[in-house]
Structure formats: structure tokens, C-alpha cells
Amino acid sequence: MSTTFDKVADIIADTADIPREEITPESHAIDDLGIDSLAFLDIAFAIDKAFGIKLPLEQWTQEVNEGKAPAEEYFVMKNLVARVDELVAAKGAA
Amino acid sequence: MRLEYFEMIDRVVSLDAQDKRIVARSVVPSESPVFEGHFPGHPLVPGVLLTETMAQASGYLVLALMGYTHMPFLMAVDKARFRTFVEPNAVLDVEAALLHEGSGYVGTKARIAVDGKPICDAELRFRIMPFPPGLDDQMRGQAARIGLTELSA
Numbered sequence: 001m002s003t004t005f006d007k008v009a010d011i012i013a014d015t016a017d018i019p020r021e022e023i024t025p026e027s028h029a030i031d032d033l034g035i036d037s038l039a040f041l042d043i044a045f046a047i048d049k050a051f052g053i054k055l056p057l058e059q060w061t062q063e064v065n066e067g068k069a070p071a072e073e074y075f076v077m078k079n080l081v082a083r084v085d086e087l088v089a090a091k092g093a094a
Numbered sequence: 095m096r097l098e099y100f101e102m103i104d105r106v107v108s109l110d111a112q113d114k115r116i117v118a119r120s121v122v123p124s125e126s127p128v129f130e131g132h133f134p135g136h137p138l139v140p141g142v143l144l145t146e147t148m149a150q151a152s153g154y155l156v157l158a159l160m161g162y163t164h165m166p167f168l169m170a171v172d173k174a175r176f177r178t179f180v181e182p183n184a185v186l187d188v189e190a191a192l193l194h195e196g197s198g199y200v201g202t203k204a205r206i207a208v209d210g211k212p213i214c215d216a217e218l219r220f221r222i223m224p225f226p227p228g229l230d231d232q233m234r235g236q237a238a239r240i241g242l243t244e245l246s247a
Binding site for chain 2: 038041042044045048049054055056057058059061
């Protein structure tokens with residue numbers, strides 16, 4: 001059974017045409033993988049569909065832009081995966 | 095339709111806010127500069143303009159559902175299929191439904207039929223952004239022109 005990391009990494013590799021082996025838990029989606037905001041919307045769509053959740057991208061972007069959270073908190077792969085797991089758990093608890 | 099002005103929707107027939115679905119109708123003009131090139135002597139509506147027609151129906155749906163607060167900009171076209179030719183004077187029945195409402199984007203599924211016969215369909219995605227200055231009034235004007243405003247009320 002694949003982990004959340006594997007599923008998210010596969011989605012990013014497919015959607016953004018990035019070699020799968022370049023995507024590690026420490027990869028920063030923007031700084032290391034070069035994913036721009038439009039490509040990230042494509043990725044968010046694929047993640048939303050795959051996990052049945054709604055990534056709160058607008059909220060994250062606003063928090064980063066206002067200096068309330070570092071970009072790493074949401075856009076480093078291991079943290080992004082943790083957020084996905086939280087959203088999936090919240091959906092299950094609802 | 096005024097192809098050369100990208101006015102692809104003539105009239106909104108129905109808007110269902112509950113089902114998040116819109117139905118519109120457009121008549122392909124008998125003449126257009128577009129047909130001079132596509133194709134000489136064999137006028138056909140280009141697939142890219144049928145895609146734009148599906149995108150505009152979807153866009154008006156999103157505008158109405160969001161109360162004209164934000165502008166949808168086409169960002170992705172998936173699974174587009176063009177099943178038969180569309181000639182001048184064809185009456186297009188255009189349908190679009192909201193598939194997914196994400197954060198900062200929405201997805202729709204749209205299709206066009208002529209006399210009940212499927213012409214084309216696609217899944218579209220739109221980035222949702224604040225209106226560029228002045229565009230909100232223009233979009234409200236277009237919505238009024240095609241009868242969307244009265245259906246949104």
C-alpha cells in the first residue's frame with residue numbers, strides 16, 4: 001500500500017513533469033522543484049481528487065504572504081504530506 | 095455568436111444554482127471572417143472556438159454562483175473531444191456543470207449539442223481571481239446581455 005508521500009510525489013511528478021526520483025520528503029515544492037503557482041493549482045486539483053479533500057491553498061498563500069507562516073510549513077514535501085494527512089483525518093472525523 | 099469578438103453565448107436558457115448547472119444557446123453566424131480561413135469554401139467552427147464556447151458557459155456559471163465577486167480565468171482543458179463538424183447557422187445547446195470547487199480554482203464539465211446530437215465535451219478548470227480593474231462592470235454588462243442577470247436574481 002502506497003504512503004501519502006508516495007501518492008503526493010507521484011501526483012507532482014505526473015502533473016508537473018518532474019522526475020519522480022527528484023522528489024524527496026525534504027524537497028521544497030517551489031524552491032527545489034520549481035513549481036509555480038499555476039502548476040500548484042493543477043497539483044492541488046489532483047490531490048483534492050485523489051484524497052477527497054480541499055487543500056486550503058488560498059489560506060496558506062495568504063498566511064505566507066502576510067508573514068504569519070513560513071512557506072516551508074506548507075510547501076516542503078514532508079509538511080505538505082502532513083497537511084494532507086490532517087485533512088484526510090478531519091474528513092474521516094466529520 | 096460573434097466569433098471574431100469572442101461573444102460565444104447568445105442567451106442563457108436556465109441557471110440552476112442548486113445543481114450548479116447552466117444551459118445556454120448560441121446560433122453560429124452564417125458568415126464570419128473566421129470562415130474565410132477555416133476553411134476556404136468549407137466553413138467549419140474551429141474546435142478552439144467550441145472550447146471557448148464551453149469555457150464561457152462555464153465562466154458565466156461560476157460568475158453567477160459567486161455573485162460576480164471574482165473572475166474565472168481558463169487554466170486547463172482536459173479530456174476535450176470534438177465529435178462532429180459544426181457549420182454556419184447551427185443552433186448550439188451549451189451546458190456546463192460545476193464538478194469541483196477547490197481553493198482558488200474550480201472545475202467544470204461542459205458539452206455542446208446540436209439537435210440533441212453531441213458535438214463536443216471537455217473538463218475545464220478555472221483560476222479564480224479578483225477582477226482586474228473595470229472588468230467587473232463589463233462582465234456584469236455581458237451577463238445582462240445574455241439574460242443571466244435576471245436568472246441569477
